[in-house]
Amino acid sequence: MAEAQTLESGESAAPSGYADTRTIGGPILSVENIVVKFGGVTAINDVSFDVREGEIRAIIGPNGAGKSSMLNVLNGFYKPRSGKINFAGQSFPAMDPYFAASNGIARTFQNIALFRGMSTLDNLMTGRMLKMKRNFFWQCLYFGPAQKEELENRAHVERVIDFLEIAALRRTPVGRLPYGLQKRVELGRALAMDPKILLLDEPMAGMNVEEKEDMSRFIIDVNEEFGTTVILIEHDMGVVMDLSDRVVVLDYGSKIADGTPDEVRANQDVIDAYLGVSHD
Amino acid sequence: MEFLHALLIQPFADMVMEPAFFIETLVKGLMAGVLYSLVALGFVLIFKASGVFNFAQGVMALFAALTLTGLMELLEPSGMPKALIVILAIAATIVVMILLALIIERLVLRPLVNQELIILFMATLGLSYVLEGAGDLLWGSDVKVLDIGLPTDVWDINGVFIEQLDVTAAIAAGSLVAVLAVFFTKTRIGRALRAVADDHQAALSVGISLQQIWVIVWSVAGIVALVAGIMWGSKSGVQFSLSLIALKALPVLILGGFTSIPGAIIGGLIIGVGEKIVEVFWYSVHGGAVENWFAFMLALVFLMFRPQGLFGDKIIERV
Amino acid sequence: MKLTRLALALGVAGLFASTADVPSAQAKYDAFTVPSLVYRTGAYAPNGIPVANGFLDYFNMLNERDGGIEGIKVNVLECETAYNTKQAVECYENTKNEGQSGALAINPRSTGATYALIPKTTEDKIPLLTLGYGRTSAANGKVFPYIFNPPGTYWSQATVFIKYIAQQEGGMENLKGKKIALVYHNSAYGKEPIKTLETLAAKHGFELMLLPVDHPGQEQKATWLQVRRGKPDWLLMWGWGVMNQVAIKEAAAIRFPMDKFIGVWWSGSENDVAPSGPAAKGYLAGTMHAPGSNFGALEEIRKHLYAKGKGAGEESRIGEVLYNRGLLEAVLTAEAIRNAIKIHGTTDIRGEHVRDGFEAIKLDDAAFKRLDLEGFMPPIEITCENHEGNGKIAVQQWDPDTGKWTVVSDWIEPMRDLVNELVSEDSAAFAAENNITPRQCN
């Protein structure tokens, strides 16, 4: 698994007739034996998996399986009871949110977590926060270095805006946008961070078919054009199977399957979990 | 060294050396605490049911007490026996407070439903201005003596002085809490109120009218304000300063939690006892008049360990 | 739309304010302007109302009876401060140029406002009358040429209380070993007597216990626990507002002997003792003037105002302590205006002339008789260097059965040496700090 591999086109990831030119690298991030508990409840129980550079990795499972908790562990919002996280050449018992962000882990949220009082543009600009270094003094003056930096980052954000086709929404407070667009802005904010790894928590929940198609296209584009590794939680099986290179399946906090979409689809435990076979 | 001695040793030595005085301090602290609780209770009722931080609670106490004294003055010339006047005036004041709740719901709360909490808080501030002006305009700004026949004497129990008015206040507060407890657990409306407190949407979906609930809860808070107004007003006379007792309730609120009735009571008692003991026994350290900030500091330090207060609902963060 | 209306209101406000600032010089004034900074609202309103009424009634009575002063009516301009310094400053600026005369004298009626206005009125040459409050060292007329604080300062009063206590205890030497507690409003005002009392404590060997009470003073249990514990022989109180009522009630509750409890003259009104009912019997307070309504001038007020329905308050409240206090402010102001006219030989007077009038105030028994106020207060004499006026101070006692205050002591002379020493020390420091060269008085 260590050496690079190339997926055959049309097998799983990209729509048919589309040549997959991506290079999937070695593991960029991995978790080992993660346990998360809230009070007496075990949300994640001894889960391990890895994510390879450049792939789209899906985490699926029924409601309450611990998927969002897993993302929360990956970017440091939850501290696991035990286990470790390997990232950026280091190993941590728990991720530090600031370290995660500054090393290129960005995410979107299941329930949109945009800054509702700010405009679309400002929301995206917050994604550039870590790239902006001018100190307080220059910020007070604005003109000079701070403005230069501001404009450079603005140019970057404008590229994301163009990419996501939300140019018309620049000045609109995001609280006033419809749901689907809010999801898109949230993706934009994550993209503005220039992420190496993008964590997407149900990016298509509550969308209609067209919106889902748009969103799928963006995810694929991001993955292909920028080579961004994507970790994706999604309920829509069709989408998951189409998009992802590999899938982890969680049920009641435990990993029950891990593999390509086809492998997972054939796994009896997964079928049981989704069809609701009772646990003993 | 001397300072450390005064800070760390002397006060405790004093407590041991003067047990009777220590007990009296404790008792007075508890009594003061009861009075704080009475005010805090009004805040909690409204916050619990509607999430509104009702800044006007203090002014409501003033308004209720002003109305009561005003009505008693009006009834005075009728020649009725004093007890009857008092009962009539109290009943009439309760009616006024209920009317007030109706008006507040109609003119302030209903148009602001679903607004952010800080906006509602701000509106209660506007309300406190209106009530303050109206109370003074209607009844005048003079000090009014409030005498509804509560005992004012002092019991001397082996050199420990206990004011009967304080004991009355404690009994009133206790019965009030008991009545409220019965109201919340045994009556249909009470259960509805708790449903609203837990989840507005859910309450609406089972057919509880938010408007009614608000009127009821503001009426109850108005009656609590009346009790607080009577207890405080009997001591100092009824005058504008009565509205400032609200400040005394704020540390109690953060200590006890904004949503807990037992919290308001226990918080009040802790604040009352704590500030009296610190004020009295550590006098040589600070030189007096530390009660105000001490209450808040106590609450603040406490909050650092339990951000939701003593009995408040646990805050769970999720994304 | 709302904004335009708001702008309109503000515009109107501006218009009024700007027209107010045009001074004109006519041959004879229509009226003298005497602003009255009142607090008929807010936390201290119960005290502010009678003071304001007494002041207003006296001038209105002069207007009704004599057609004013020297035939010129006095226009008392009330301005509401709610006992708030910021609003008082607004009031001062709003009224100081009103009318043809401009403000002839200002009564700020709060310590904070007094301090804020001392430099301003000095600059604007308008006398500031602070009757028994304000800045003590303003008694030094050389440093504070426009500030008057007759008939006595807090420092004078503190020495009088100690003298009274010594009298009751049978002599100054008996103060030794006694314990005197001071319960005070925790503000600049309440802290005023501390320095004096500390000096006296050191000199006469009594122990001083300091018990601050924070504004507003609704809740004082801790303070009175301290009193219970410290067991002082005498209690002094520098209180204000609701603090007074609660303190008297708490003192009764711990069974402190009321006749050993002396309040400053701002803690000795009917309002302060009323909520305590019979428990306040025997409570003492300082006073600068006699209580009650048995004075000719008050009769005149009844006759010329209340009988015609023109009184400022309720008739039954004429003669209350604070009503008489307001009346005294008016009497002194009127007297200063009269003096100013006499000295300068014209009725076209302004604030600076009235200052000279204040410095010529010499009210002896005969003068009080002329004013229909025989026995109202002991003689005072204000001079260029002495703005305190050497008033004497008495102690009065409350009797809830009759609902009246009675003066129970002689009119006691303060310890002038001690007070003067403190005054000159403090005023010299003020002069140095503010680059003031004390003026010459001859």
Added chain:
Amino acid sequence: MLYRETGQFKRNYAADQQLFPIFQDKILLGVILTVALAVIPFVINDYWSKAILLPFMVYSFIALGLNILVGYCGQISLGTGGFMAVGAYSSYKLCTAFPEMNLVFVILLSGGCTAAVGVLFGLPSLRIKGFYLAVATLAAQFFLIWMFNKVPWFYNYEMSQITAPPREMFGFLVSGPQASPTAQYLFVLGFLIVFTWIALNLVRGRIGRSWMSIRDMDIAAELLGIKPLKTKLSAFAVSSFYIGIGGALIFHIWLGTVEATEAFDILQSFFVLFAIIIGGLGSVLGAYLGAAFMALMPVGLKVVLVDGAGMAVDTAKHIEIMLVGSLIIFFLIKEPHGLARMWQITKEKLRLWPFPY
């Protein structure tokens, strides 16, 4: 038509990110600045200075500071009065300890002192949120006022009522009784203009966005790499800096004398909080509008009711209080986002007015 933006194109990001991108706004601002700088100084008198303009400007300054904390960073504070007192008393100490120091530096330094105190009392904000934090900041309010009243060092062992010594700027007295209204007005105006500009710069840049992100969704902000404690404390620091300067200006320029217990009591904290809520949370313009409403409305009503309608002062005051209260409620119902939002909506209407269709 008045606010027509058609035809005003932005050709680069710098032009798009300027403070007043719309041409009409620039004109309006120009007019206001011209009046403020070139007209008012020549016509101002004591009344306009002490009763109207200084209170308005000083409270605008303080409201601006509080709005940074509450409106932009979402941390409700009721310690404003206490922080104002820190500004006033530290400027008094600095001013009397170093009589040669220029008043501008004195005031800036006292702003710095206040910022330090603000950071200290901002520490609990990491754990405490919402109304709990609001009430907890009252600890700062009560403790600071008690301290300034209690510890004689702060008032140089004299009266706890401190008095501002006379100080000059460019040869003109700006504090003390002899200071001319023009000098005082321009002094405060200078502070106001400079620091409004700085505030505008801060809120439109990186720091402002970090504040707003904490306000809107602190968890998401943290996961973007924004450090909550640092961000909150920076808001406390900047906010307290402004409030401290405001307190120092009240002391030196407007009142000339203050006493902590009276001038900076808890009601001041509420007063400023109301100003920003009425004016508009998270809006620099809102701070100005709110301060105007809270500071000038009572004066205006007083003039109308007492001088205009000849009402008795106490009745007028009661009615004034009721009116202010009713107006607060009315504005909240009409536009919960404050006068600033109302102005924005008016502007949007004016884009088409008088031809709305």
